[in-house]
Amino acid sequence: MKMDFLEPYLLEDFKQVISDNEDFLILEYGNNNGKNKLNCVYSARDWIQVVVNSIPSIDLKHKNQDVLSLNMVQFIGAIDLLVESVQQIHRVLNNDKNYPLLKDNTTFRKSISDDDYFSHIRAAFGTHPVNLVSKNGIKSKKRYFASWSSSSGNGIFSVHLYSNDPNEKDEELTIDCKELISYCQKRYEHLTGLINIITKQATQFKSEQSKILITKKETPLEQLYILRAENKKRFGDDGYKCEIEELIELYGAPKKFNFPNVIINNYLDQIRPCIDEIFENLQSMCIVDLMIYPSPRYNYKPNLSKHSYYIQKIYEHIIRSDYWHQRDMIPSFIEVLKENDILPDFVTIDLDKRDLRLILNAILYNEGAKIANV
Structure with a gap:
């Protein structure tokens, strides 16, 4: 499975547009309604770089099951970090939380959005597997507990979900890493849209100021x-x-x-x-x-x-x-x-x-x- 799936050039283009328009960004977001929102962009940019440069080093074929399970946690956590960073940058630049992929469900093909289902995957595979409120991404009154994750090969990982309901059978939750990669790539590629937003805002600001x-x-x-x-x-x-x-x-x-x-x-x-x-x-x-x-x-x-x-x-x-x-x-x-x-x-x-x-x-x-x- 190819782990260097995040093209570095896109991150470099995003970093460059920030550098090229830093005067405008500082002026517009350095003190926006009493808040330095640009620091959020800087932080998110830096963590995206960490993810892009580090994901290829995550070993999802390790022979030790315990190590493999933790590596899977790291892989999912890295994706989560990148996704949240992209969402935060979008929120700053658009002053809202409704980024274009908010309701998209074309990757995991579930009844809930991909973001919501990924949150479920993240929880079950390591964020808080011993305190789950769902077995399918939809909140329940029951509590669930996940086993460690294991791999059946070809990037397929699964955990067993146990319920606190004595009458409910155990259930297997399976995820294909190809789907996780697709989910991550879609959000990473939104950097292209963020590049266009910064360029458009800066160009408009310069045009307006030059007329004064x-x-x-x-x-x-x-x-x-x-x-x-x-x-x-x-x-x-x-x-x-x-x-x-x-x-x-x-x-x-x-x-x-x-x-x-x-x-x-x-x-x-x-x-x-x-x-x-x-x-x-x-x-x-x-x-x-x-x-x-x-x-x-x-x-x-x-x-x-x-x-x-x-x-x-x-x-x-x-x-x-x-x-x-x-x-x-x-x-x-x-x-x-x-x-x-x-x-x-x-x-x-x-x-x-x-x-x-x-x-x-x-x-x-x-x-x-x-x-x-x-």
């Missing part, structure tokens, strides 16, 4: 405040959040220093197109790499790269909170950069971090560091 025009402002700082709010609405804590925050610090720096304006203004003029690009990309709901980034890349310039350790530590001081464990070392790092004419003499650790970032960025750009993404 972003307000245009004249000054860079005013525009950046608008973009920060729009980025939050459209992409939550992702999108261009970091770039916008950096630009706000640069254009909002108090400039309480005596330094050649030409170097500062030239740098700010050069990164101005970054604001326009973010504007256009947010308007079209398209998050791609920017052509210009506000942080200069300096490692390829020999005169700057040899001081990259100290430059990086200064940036970490700017970005991180004051409790950073290396804060006491910052004055010495600043002195090294001053001694090598990278920072001006007036710079100290007490300088406003926004001004320090602006000065360092402007000087690095003036010394040949790149801001263009080429």
Whole structure:
């Protein structure tokens, strides 16, 4: 009997659609009516992966009867885990429990749904075999007790059901693993439908947002405040959040220093197109790499790269909170950069971090560091 019956590519496609649309999913389901429903999707996705990768290792031909019986419990439990995971994802994405196979009974061909009958199989073959309320999947007032499961070969397993009614005869419950596999495959293949749901929802959201025009402002700082709010609405804590925050610090720096304006203004003029690009990309709901980034890349310039350790530590001081464990070392790092004419003499650790970032960025750009993404 072939145990690798769950095609891994389908799971990979599902994981990819989550990754491709994670900004939307976080925004839509990360806090949905006060509940983080996306965590349910993440959990279900991960457990589906466990099942897909592990079911082929379950040995349903083991020679030891006790081991075989427990392996059957594991096999049924794995299927149950996958089915519940698919159902949970469907519930989150559709805000209901009525997934398409809810009333399907084409696999086991019983008077009750396949899901209900599988629950009976699961109970009898190991979930709670010593406390059953049914012998056929339909709830009864009687109690039933199952034997261990045994195999007659070719994937056929059975248990004997004993009743607490002295007048009721024992009954054999048989299941063909081919039916269990078919039941599992049908629910696993519903991932295709879930992929389509995520794609459709994300596409619709992007279409709706792109039709909402972003307000245009004249000054860079005013525009950046608008973009920060729009980025939050459209992409939550992702999108261009970091770039916008950096630009706000640069254009909002108090400039309480005596330094050649030409170097500062030239740098700010050069990164101005970054604001326009973010504007256009947010308007079209398209998050791609920017052509210009506000942080200069300096490692390829020999005169700057040899001081990259100290430059990086200064940036970490700017970005991180004051409790950073290396804060006491910052004055010495600043002195090294001053001694090598990278920072001006007036710079100290007490300088406003926004001004320090602006000065360092402007000087690095003036010394040949790149801001263009080429």
